[in-house]
Amino acid sequence: MAYQSHHGFRSPIALRLVLFLVGVCLVCYIVGPRLYWHLTGNFAASRASCAQCICDCPLEPIFSMPAELVNYSLADCGKHDPELNEEMEKEIIDLLSEELILLKNVSHDNLLHTKASILEARKTSSQYQKEAEKCNTGVETCEEAREKAEAALIAERKLSELWETRARVQGWKEQRRSYL
Template sequence: MAHPSRKCNYGVVRLVLFVVGLFLIGYVVGLPFFWHSKGNLTARECPSCACDCSSENSLSLPLGSVNNSFADCGKDDPDVNEEMKKDFITLLSEEISLQRNVTNDNLEHTKALIMDAKKTSSHYQKEAEKCTTGMETCEGARESAEAALIEERKLSLLWEERAREHGWKDKR
């Protein structure tokens, strides 16, 4: 039964999801165009990176060589070169592939949890059936014991009446 104050207007939810979707599409598609419209960043030169990885403080940057353009920095690194040569569609394809893998992993984990929940539910259902059977057995035994007790009381009253007829007196 739905609570009257918790009614949800699905039209509003759809509108909000549509606006958020448009924003995300605009962000993903528009961001590369924005950066390309800022100017041809690859035409500028970046000073060679002077990194001394053998020093203890390997994360420090030489502040004198920092420039506003970082387009050519790391051009000697093959991994960075390979990533920079990929086009937008390839990057999106890789991202979708990664998301698909994560989704499949989550789906497998969820299926495993569901199977575990089904096994647990089945176990508890079997235990409940055992308990119900035991309760029915106990109830049947209690009813037969109660019937036997009533029959025994009737016999006791009959013998007590006969004893009184023959002169027995109760000393209670």
């Protein structure tokens, strides 16, 4: 009686089929993008930030390592682009003056933003000051009312004392009951 493992493949044909499928997937994974770029012509556009060069270059073989991957250079890129040529021909002084103008515009925008922030802070501060003045007025009113109530209480105590003294003179005796 032969021992059969439940953990492995039962036939070497199935193992070979799985290995073949893994190999095909790896080849498609490695060669697929290169083949796609070669057929669509988008390899240079996907690697460079400038527009695709207009030139009559010989086609490379599909399975060779592209020169763009080995040593990518932007020397010929934009050679036929008039806007890029105009930009590259500018003098360093022109470029620096443009940069200064841009910096001036940015600082002007920052200054406007700062002024707007200061104005908003002043409005908020003014609003808080008004609220604080209302609160102080309310506290002063309450303090005056408390002082008047305290003076009225003192006067009422004096009056009560006077009446109690008169009542005692008339013979009144204090009777306090204790409630438990």
